[in-house]
Amino acid sequence: MNDSIDSYSFGKIVIDGKKYTNDLIILPNRIKDNWWRKKGHKLLVDDISDDLDSNIDTLIIGTGAYGRMKVPKNTRTYIKSKDIKLIVKKSENACKAYNKIHDSGNVALAIHLTC
Template sequence: MIEAYRFGEMVVSGKTYRRDLKIIEGRVVPDWWRREGHLLAPEDLEDVWAARPEVLVVGTGASGVMRVDPRVKERAQALGITLEIYPTAKAAERFNQLFSEGRRVAGAFHLTC
């Protein structure tokens, strides 16, 4: 569960993270960096694809600066994964909602911009 988010910082299960992160199968993958910083490509999510969650929630940053390559949407659809994309504050709320409903949800969160 995500306990808090503010620009450049996310608290998950009592631990504070100050770099981008993913949450997959209930575990945090810290210090996540994409091949091209502000562009999310399918290759940046190989561990998510392998886990096959029902839903992938992507946080694009406080102001939504991170772009999502259309191939990410195509790959999610091909694997039967629902893709939801929001600025990170809303993405954190949505992740928590899905998690509390018992859904198999993964998250990929850009914490700044």
């Protein structure tokens, strides 16, 4: 189940015709909506570690329309230690990257929809 992103705009993403207005993670086998982070605009290891056991090859992180969500070095190091390729982009470009490669393996997208 690798869903295609139909559209993204500030605060909204449409995936296979379904609209979401909360941050989410697209995993190879499901969509985890209403994704919350402990520190809001800072992605901690605890915010993502449970979802990295889903046989993911590539994780794309959408940092928001303006890139406000930060991915600290220790979080990046943790993701890479799981042999997962990490791509970090502002959310619009993260959606484009996801659509480009989502059929090429076990790709996940963790996306902040607003700022």
